[in-house]
Amino acid sequence: MTNAEVSRSLRELALYLEMDGVPFKPQAYERAAYAIASLDRPVSTLYEEGGATAMLGIPGVGKGIANRIVELVREGKCKDLERYRSDVPVDIASLTELEGLGPKRVMTLWKKLGIRSIGDLERAIEQGRLRHLPGFGSGTESNLRESIRAWRQHAGRWPIGEVLRLARVLEQRLRGAASVESASVAGSLRRLSTTVGDLDYLVVTSKPRSVMELFAGMPEVERVYAKGSTKTMVRLEQGIDADLRVVPKESFGAALQYFTGSKAHNVALRRIAISKGLKLSEYGLFRGDKSVGGRTEEELYRALGLEFIPPELREDEGEIEAASEKRLPRLIEPALLRGDLQVHTKWTDGRGSIEDMALAARELGLEYIAITDHTRDLAMTGGLDEERLLKQMDLIRETDKNIKGIRLLSGAEVNIRRDGTLDIEDEVLARLDVVGAAVHSHFSLSREESTRRLVRAMENPHVDIIFHPSARRLGGRQPIDIDLDAVFDAALRTGTVMEIDAQPERLDLDPRHVREAVRRGVMMVISSDAHDARELRFTEEYGIGVARRGWAEAGHILNTLPLHKLLERLKDGRGARPSPDRRRKKRRRRQDRERREA
């Protein structure tokens, strides 16, 4: 069983327990399910290596749940879950995905009407059978009808790239409204999560009614679910839901913190509050009835004895411990990026000329960019062969001379073939300033094959960077299956850099992998993969967020360096040989070591 399957089973158990009205266990199972889903390694491997004891190392897993996991891994099923499924044979996981339907009502629907699936529910609603059930009514019936429609249209979450700009537009509109004192987007969007479930807004205002009217009446609003004095919920035309809350001025920080989440982070903060004899809610931090913080987030974290934790880190994955020990990372900032090492032009599938891209990059304040068009194998894009690549290199040099204020590097996005070889001759690669290599085909090779393929490409002495290492497309293509450990080993051994590709449908490396790279000391770059001038902004809009969620500091990201330093750190060309100075130092260190050992 994969981690996802184990996690799903535990989550299903949690739902059944909740349906039964069992106290506390559901949250315990939920927490364990979450922990399993976020594991880096297969839980089956952990079990093979360390048996049931190894399960206890997973946060939220104790003896009871460890046994369930072992059962799932060994048998592919577990007795408790099977029993629940035969007692109450309903698709509880899907049904509870519907807005307005939880485990208790699922139980009622099953008992009274024999409803087992969303399809059953839909038929019962059409026949008008729900409105006669205890606790249900015609209002509930029509709400559930709408929920099913929405669920069918968009099950799941949105890639951040599909909603970020819309979210910012609404935020600006709220900020600009006459009676609004402050306004902010919160939720997973503020944490710059890779995917977003809905949009959450908070405002401080003296005229709640009029702000609610404004929000519910926006042209983007398709439907109003609820409109109260403190909360309004709407669905936007695009299909995503948006919530607006009005909060008291003195609670804005506490509310912003609370609604930014994540849930796990909030739960952990509340525990800390309790341990200090305080009570934390979205209204503030209280000792008895007295507020001791909540006007701003900074004040709130300080009152809890913590450094301010940037939203991107709020996942309860070590940030709270780090904040209490004053060792949070100094996260990278957009202004620190000096260059962009993946830029496309009209020479292949881009829409701007070399000059267009250079001027736009200079406008953004960048000091250098590398032109990295596709190569031969990507015939679809008009991929360049050796001859055209050399020709382009000449033009890049010439353009570089003519445009002041930005340096142009010659490069390429070379294709990695199925066997790990490249589609451009080494002699030509050697003449480029920057060589990126990337996977564009054969996405479903075995883990061994995919890993070997990437490692072989990294072993090429001319390959500086692996572009979009997992080749995933959010909401589309799954990542290729690689042994990340082995790939990072190879990166360290060969001095190959990993890219954080900021195209919103890629975001690749994933933040989780960035964090691992940071831990291992693997160097990265953040690039836009821009195909026209406007896309150069992707690095600051999305790429920085990915890096920050991965705990990256400027020192982990090579394109924060000035050009000459950057080139020193790349594999060949001007960076291939350590400078004489570095060689001397290295020799001295070796001699010191030998003397000590002698």
Place this chain on the structure above:
DNA sequence: GCCGTTTTCGGCCCGACTGTTTTCAGTCG
């Protein structure tokens, strides 16, 4: 069922909204 710098027992995050019923359960975030 999990967890421990007050605890190996006794806690476990907290409040708003809806629909329904008329004082509250269920759901959500």
